[in-house]
Structure formats: C-alpha cells, structure tokens
Amino acid sequence: MIVAGIGSRKGVGEEQVLNAIRKTLAQYDLDPSRLDGLATATLKRQEAAIFSAARKLGLPVTIVDDDALAKAGAYVPSHSQLSLALTGAPSVSEAAALAAAGEDARLLGPRLLLDSVTCAVAISGERP
Incomplete structure (x- = not known):
C-alpha cells in the first residue's frame, strides 16, 4: 500500500495539493497511479482542497484520528511545534x-513542503 499524507495551511487550493503530491512522488520516481489513497488529520477534515484533489486522482481520503496520529508521530523525522500543539503529532x-x-x-x-502544503509518502507491504 502506498499512501500520501497531506498537511496544509487553512484555505489552500486543489492545485497546491496536487502539485505537492506530484512533486513528492517524483522525488521517489513513483507514478501517481501507484497511490492507494491520501491521508490527513482530523483537524483537516474540512479542508476542501484535500478532498477535491483526491477526487481528481480517484483516491479515497483516510482521516486519521488524533490518537493514531500521535502514535505514528513518534516515528517521524520532521518536527513542527504548531502541528504538535494542534494534533499531538x-x-x-x-x-x-x-x-x-x-x-x-x-x-x-521526510515530508516535502511546497506552497503551504506538506506531503509525505508511506509504503507498506511492498517495495517502490
């Protein structure tokens, strides 16, 4: 499974999200068709651009609850005080x-920051 995690400032646009996904995938020489889904935090469940980008890509969005986000946060290389304060990760x-x-x-x-959107890719069960 290959999942792109998305974080953003409030009010970003669909193209900003899509560009961040494309650039991040390009770093790892992955075609967008290999993605199984997008994921984001409960805090971002109202961020329309994430969902419209997912629709454009034909992908589901997983909303990760705060407990699961904080648990996974123990294994991430990046650190944002604001993210930690707002989500626990x-x-x-x-x-x-x-x-x-x-x-x-x-x-x-590590995540890629592009135009107010962060994107990171996680993989399980296979090699890229």
Whole structure:
C-alpha cells in the first residue's frame, strides 16, 4: 500500500495539493497511479482542497484520528511545534501517511513542503 499524507495551511487550493503530491512522488520516481489513497488529520477534515484533489486522482481520503496520529508521530523525522500543539503529532503529513498505510509502514523520506502544503509518502507491504 502506498499512501500520501497531506498537511496544509487553512484555505489552500486543489492545485497546491496536487502539485505537492506530484512533486513528492517524483522525488521517489513513483507514478501517481501507484497511490492507494491520501491521508490527513482530523483537524483537516474540512479542508476542501484535500478532498477535491483526491477526487481528481480517484483516491479515497483516510482521516486519521488524533490518537493514531500521535502514535505514528513518534516515528517521524520532521518536527513542527504548531502541528504538535494542534494534533499531538510533530508532522501531520508524515504521521497520517504512516498511520493510514498500516502497521508495517515506513516513510520513503521526510515530508516535502511546497506552497503551504506538506506531503509525505508511506509504503507498506511492498517495495517502490
């Protein structure tokens, strides 16, 4: 399973989300068609751009609850004080990707920050 975790500032646009996903996947030479889904925090459940980007890609969005996000947050390389204060995880995108991809998931690398959107990719059960 391959999951892109998404974090963002409030009010970002669909193209900003899509660009962050594309750039992050390109870093790992992954085609967007390999994605199984997007994931984000409960805090972002009202962020329309994440859901419209998912629809455009034909992917489901997993909303990761705060407990699962905080648990996965113990395994992320990035650290944002704001994210930690708001969600209990030091990186929404990294923790959401890990939590949604499953127990044996690993991040392919640290999150990418592009135009107010962060994106991280987690993989489980296979190699890229």
